[in-house]
Amino acid sequence: MDEALLRKALARADAAVAKGPHALAADGQRRTLHVAMGDPQADFDRVLSILSLHGLLDEEGGLRPHVCLVSVGDHFDWGPAADRERVARSALRLVAWLASHPADQAVMLLGNHDLGRVGELADFTDATFRAARVEADRVYAGDDTDAAAERAFLQRWPGLPSAELAARDFSTWTEEQRAWVEHLLRARRFRVAHAAGDSLLVLHAGVTREDLGVVGLEPERWADARAVTEALNGVMDRAVAAWKGGPLVLPGLHHPGNAKDGEGVGIFYQRPSLAAEDGERVRGTPRRRFDPRRLPLGLTQVVGHTRDKRVRELVSPGPTRDGVLRHLVTDGSRVDYAHGPPPVTGPGEAVMVFTDGAMREGRAEDFELLDLEARRAVPLAP
Structure with missing residues (x-):
């Protein structure tokens, strides 16, 4: 990445941090390239390098005007204990940098680590x-x-x-991070889900038919990404409006963990599993595992949260590879999982596209971002 561009991007982030928690509304400018970025649990420099390699940054260290970047959640917590203070600052820089863009240019989705700031902690x-x-x-x-x-x-x-x-x-938590997350929740910049098309939904870890039943969405609307987005975000907005302190709970969708009840459960934690011994996948919602055959048919979900290694352990044994896009397709009976962008599917199939490629591992050039319109990897810039 060009050193001058990096300095400008870092300066923009530092100015946003110094300004304190804030959020910009949509500015109405037309975005022609919509890109999903898997879990950015990596140094801010690394995130910027990946965006720059794909030609997404302008000369001032922000996103190009025609770009809409959808960050799929989990902006905090990575690395060894010795790096905690540096990582805490780096993560805050990233969140502030994203928030310094208009809401329709940098779409910020919640992950379980983001919610931990206002949940368990x-x-x-x-x-x-x-x-x-x-x-x-x-x-x-x-x-x-x-x-x-x-x-x-x-x-x-x-x-x-x-x-x-x-x-x-959650080892890099700080009060300052919590203040930012709370503000972005109340300003409706941090969202649960984003509709990237009629049947294309982006969120952190995915939803099943049972989850959509919990929010009261009629089965005939389960393949409607905009209806699903409205229902999921509505649960969060009502919970945030009623929230007076203590851990934030999204009824039926997200319950933070504690000593009495154990680990947190819900749609920000759950992963697909076909393991016969995994009783968690067949329990009622909210949960930490789900049967991928219970995904809503006709809907494509773009998610983060789950690396290739974990899907191989829980769903489909095989060789693993970080950095690449991956997909799962089911018709409610069979389940196919493979590396690469998703194939063309019909209304009788459900699709998950996995974007968590372990951003801090491997070469930045090998980390793939998803072009949401083309449903393929964004090419590297010339």
Whole structure:
């Protein structure tokens, strides 16, 4: 990436951070290229490099006027413990940079890590979270975590479902991030879903027929991406309007975790699974796994959240590859999963396009963005 362009983009982000939480309304300019970007859990420099390699940045370090970028959620939390402070600043830069664009140019979708800022961590301060994280670092040791130490940790921090969450999953949280997320929720810049076409829905982790039943959408409208978007965003907007503090809950769609109930559940956490031993996929909503044969037919969903390795583990064994677009197609009986953009399908099939390519892994040139109109990878700039 050109160093001068990088400096301008970073300066734009820093100016947005310094301004404080804010959001720009749509400016009505025509966007001719609509691009979905999978989970940007990577250094801001890396995100900018990927956008620049695909020719999406203008000479001032913002998005080109004709570009609409849909960020598919999870803007926080990555990397080792030693990098927490740097990562926290980098993630805030990214969110502020996106918010510095008009709402119809940078579409910001929520992921489970974004909601964690106002969910599991809603009642923390910087000081109390640092204290919890220091303790969590002592307790959490992957599969070797001591059960008694974990129980003692949860007694002291009942708002958390596990030591792992503080030590790893949401470990770069800050009060400043929470202020930004709350503002963007109330300003309706952070959304649950975005309709990119009549039957093309973009959201973080996907919805099933059961999820659409929860929001009261009639089955004959399940393939209507705009109706689905309106229903899902409506649940969030009503919840945010009624929210007076504490963890934000989206009834039937998103329940943050805590010590009493365990890990968070709902449409921002759930992943497809055909594993026979995975009882989570057959429980009622909200949940953390779903049977992909329960996807609404006739609807294509563009999602992040799930890397190739995890889909291979839960749905379709095979060789894995980071960076590439992937797709799953089902007719309610068979399930086909493969690398590459989705094939042409009919009204009797449901499609998921996976865009989480592990952005911080591999070469920036190999990370694919999705052209939502063409339904293929955006080519690299000449």
